Amino acid sequence: MSELRLENLVKKFGEVVAVDDLSIMIKKGELVALLGPSGCGKTTALLMIAGIYKPTKGKIFFDDIVVNNVSPKDRGIGLVFQSYALYPHMTAFDNIAFPLKFRKIPKEEIKKRVLEVARFTRIGALLERKPAQLSGGEQQRVALCRALVKNPRVLLLDEPLSNLDARLRIETRVEITRLQKELGITTILVTHDQVEAMAMADRIAVMDKGRLQQVATAEELYNKPANLFVASFIGSPPMNFLEVMYRRDNGRPVLRNEYVTFDIPQKLAQKIEMNNCQKPLLGFRPEDVTLSLQEHKNSFPAKVFLIESLGGANVLVSFKSGNLFFRILAPANFSARLDDTLWIAPQMDKLHLFHQERGEALLD
Numbered sequence: 001m002s003e004l005r006l007e008n009l010v011k012k013f014g015e016v017v018a019v020d021d022l023s024i025m026i027k028k029g030e031l032v033a034l035l036g037p038s039g040c041g042k043t044t045a046l047l048m049i050a051g052i053y054k055p056t057k058g059k060i061f062f063d064d065i066v067v068n069n070v071s072p073k074d075r076g077i078g079l080v081f082q083s084y085a086l087y088p089h090m091t092a093f094d095n096i097a098f099p100l101k102f103r104k105i106p107k108e109e110i111k112k113r114v115l116e117v118a119r120f121t122r123i124g125a126l127l128e129r130k131p132a133q134l135s136g137g138e139q140q141r142v143a144l145c146r147a148l149v150k151n152p153r154v155l156l157l158d159e160p161l162s163n164l165d166a167r168l169r170i171e172t173r174v175e176i177t178r179l180q181k182e183l184g185i186t187t188i189l190v191t192h193d194q195v196e197a198m199a200m201a202d203r204i205a206v207m208d209k210g211r212l213q214q215v216a217t218a219e220e221l222y223n224k225p226a227n228l229f230v231a232s233f234i235g236s237p238p239m240n241f242l243e244v245m246y247r248r249d250n251g252r253p254v255l256r257n258e259y260v261t262f263d264i265p266q267k268l269a270q271k272i273e274m275n276n277c278q279k280p281l282l283g284f285r286p287e288d289v290t291l292s293l294q295e296h297k298n299s300f301p302a303k304v305f306l307i308e309s310l311g312g313a314n315v316l317v318s319f320k321s322g323n324l325f326f327r328i329l330a331p332a333n334f335s336a337r338l339d340d341t342l343w344i345a346p347q348m349d350k351l352h353l354f355h356q357e358r359g360e361a362l363l364d
């Protein structure tokens, strides 16, 4: 197991900067997810770590040793792709054993190692089958075994679950995470699915347009997003935003615009003043809101635009207020009708504030 460090990694394809100055340290045994929208550079970053792409700039360290010039097969990595890329004419056993065959490892030793990883992933009974005789989830486990059988120093997973149906995805997610913890293997998981990243990763590195936005635990990303991108990408349904002005009315700190006036706590006011940001963008999550039939403190009126069932304890209510649009989670017994007017009061202690132009979260 290795510690992994990327230092100012850049990858350009002609004019396209696929990965732009990526620096991150991944501890021994840690599982870090690279999370971001399609095209943000996740796979490119992973393939540089694997040695398949050569970085345009920057360094890759495995345990303090630069591996930029080490060939992929000598890096000690296990790689699993979304498409399992199994050999269709070989049995599961031979597929798993394949990476060992070129290494002059005795046959008995190969067998022992294949059986060991197959036992770990609970496919021991399926080893004589060919890929076409296995379900998607089983094929994915064979691919995982093939990556693990080499005892890699680093495991690299690129969207390993996205070909599986919803139920299998959750099952396999649990199995891979458990296995990763048991083996204590340093792992990078590439995914565009925030739920998957949050469920599996010790820390999540959020990327956008080739650039790292924030590296943190799921909880931190959710509670303290570093900028607007992370705030709107993490959390489902996404955060609501509102442009406001800050001022003091007779010493009383308020945030206001043409629709609302919020009396805000002194602590929040200090934060705004410290950041010298008179026109912050205010964010509140769909679940951090009180709804009521009458006006009350720090609330603003909005019309019910749509009510969507989420099949559980909550419904998702979309509101319109002027040309603004908000999504709010309400209890499943929410009884208002379309076009009713309700009062929305964001919880003042859960507000997020961002710099409107720069997008950065205001610092505490």
Ligand SMILES: Nc1ncnc2c1ncn2[C@@H]1O[C@H](COP(=O)(O)OP(=O)(O)OP(=O)(O)O)[C@@H](O)[C@H]1O
Pocket (backbone or CB within 6 Å): 013, 016, 017, 018, 036, 037, 038, 039, 040, 041, 042, 043, 044, 045, 192
């Ligand atoms: N071999 C290549 N040649 C040219 N451009 C490339 C190449 N590989 C990737 N790109 C570009 O680099 C950017 C990052 O691509 P990458 O495959 O790393 O994205 P990704 O985050 O893995 O996306 P996805 O979630 O869709 O897999 C994209 O704009 C893509 O078009």
Ligand SMILES: [Mg+2]
Pocket (backbone or CB within 6 Å): 042, 043, 044
């Ligand atoms: Mg990709």
